[in-house]
Amino acid sequence: MSSRAAVDDLFRSCGWRVSMADSNGVPREVRRAVMASLVGSTLEWYDFFLYGTAAALVFNTLFFPTFDPLVGTIAAFGTNAAGFLARPLGGIVFGHFGDRIGRKSVLAVTLGIMGVATFLIGVLPSYATIGVWAPVLLVALRIVQGIAAGGEWGGGVLIVSEHAPDHRRGFYSAWSQTGVGLGFVLSASAYSLVHAVAGTESFLAWGWRILFMSGILLTAVGLLIRLRVMETPAFQQRTPEPERTRAPILDVVRSHPKSVLITFGARIAENGAIYVFLTFCLTYATKIGLNGGLVLAAVVVGMLFESFAMPVWGALSDRVGRRPVYMGGAIAMIVWAYPFFAMFDSRNPVLVFVAVFVAAVVCHGAMIGTQPALFTELFDSRVRYSGVAFGHELASMVAGGFSPIIATALLAWAGASWPISLFLIGMGVVTIIALAAAPETRAQALDEGGTPQESAAAAAARTA
Structure with a gap:
């Protein structure tokens, strides 16, 4: 089944008739925007949620080994919270450029940043190798992830909602949120699979790194899909550049x-x-x-x-x-x-x-x-x-x-x-x-x- 047919079937399952184009020629580009947002969001949130699982089960022993186990877990969760603290900054920075230069370009950048940061976490030396620099760099990379996530959500939503017909905006734009849920499911499933195959000892030694390093390949796929979607009509028809807010x-x-x-x-x-x-x-x-x-x-x-x-x-x-x-x-x-x-x-x-x-x-x-x-x-x-x-x-x-x-x-x-x-x-x-x-x-x-x-x-x- 082609990706177009799959999307059409999903749309029909929710009660909407899907044709090659409605009277305004909208749905074809809407479907492309939905796929770009859905796939990109799934991959980007896979990266973001993967960290939360690793914080609870891996990072406490590899990056905070000098702490009591419970304190190490709290410290690992603290690095996880750093990603949330950074998200408003990402919203401000990428929101600025999204309003100035367009939604599509910014979405490609946020996905790329998230993919690179996730890959670098996968190759980051542990505390046993580089000492205190290991948790410092881990926190820094989590902050980068948080900034990217902060810019991702708004753009992922707008790339769909600004393409959608007014009377169907709720349905079409909700698919951008489906990517958030699937990102969580994908990260939890991948963690369980690799852990089951590698075993606990091997997973702590190298298995968890596979999950993070594979993010760069998923990012490449997401970028290819996102770059195919057109800029939203709302941005294209907006105020001329000289009159735009600075x-x-x-x-x-x-x-x-x-x-x-x-x-x-x-x-x-x-x-x-x-x-x-x-x-x-x-x-x-x-x-x-x-x-x-x-x-x-x-x-x-x-x-x-x-x-x-x-x-x-x-x-x-x-x-x-x-x-x-x-x-x-x-x-x-x-x-x-x-x-x-x-x-x-x-x-x-x-x-x-x-x-x-x-x-x-x-x-x-x-x-x-x-x-x-x-x-x-x-x-x-x-x-x-x-x-x-x-x-x-x-x-x-x-x-x-x-x-x-x-x-x-x-x-x-x-x-x-x-x-x-x-x-x-x-x-x-x-x-x-x-x-x-x-x-x-x-x-x-x-x-x-x-x-x-x-x-x-x-x-x-x-x-x-």
Whole structure:
């Protein structure tokens, strides 16, 4: 089956008729944009998520051997958090160039940077070889990964959403998020495969390096696909170069402050919850004596199903609106906060799978599947890359970077899951408040640019 036929079948499965071109000649280029975003995002997030697994199981012994094992693990997770702290910087830097020179060029750069940084981690000498320089260089490379990831998300979303027809933007743009989910599944599956083949001793000696070094080959494939897609119509039809804003991030803060806050608040529950549901749950499983392999399998299965549920949620938002679907996911997360841990406490394998499946596919899926279209429609094309990336990555730093640490601290303090459930509920409330302040943007035509004054007026109209 050709890649075109495969994509067509996936589109039809969600209820959309696919032809070579609609009356506006759109779908052919939309499909190409979807494939470029999907494949590129999968490979880039494979690199980013791979580090998190290695931080827990490899880096603590190879790069922090002088520490107590638990302290070494915390130090390794600290280097993982460095990637999240760097993401807003990536959003600002690459958002600036994405708004100035185009989405396509920046996406190629972010993918290339991520691939090279991942490869270099794979060949990085351990502490036993170069001493303290090993963890220093590891942190530096993780920061580079974080900067690339911060620039990737906004561009990966816009390359699809700005190509998509207004009435199908939710469905098409959600495929960019599918790449994030598949990147996680690919990294977890590759880790399990290499570990099973090499064995624990060989995996620690050299097996883990294969996973990181292979990233450069995957990057080359992603670049070939991404370079085939055309620049988005919204960028091509925007304001002439002499009238473009010199500092898009400053323009965003001045003319779209409410949109940035809505983006930040809406992201809190989605990003914070997923790292509790999918990362902290492994720590919680260890605490209660639940088999870690069972939980990891549940997480991989949940993320795999969620990856293909995202376009379904996006399609639903095209029918009933962005706010109802997104808010439904946040409310579902609040409702599921206590049952999730109760099912883990039962130690019943079926209930553990159900807990993760509902958390990923329903609670998180409804939010992340609607997110690309909603965030795109909150900003105009002059500053859209900067606005989307800044709000999104600022929340990633606050919620994604610290939620597992906060959850672990709450567990240590209380010795039970109830404060973590309250923490999830609190993040859900923040997101509901942000969505209550957001306008309904379904099927809204994208503003194609204009002067700074027109940009400010359009922003005010969007969030009125």
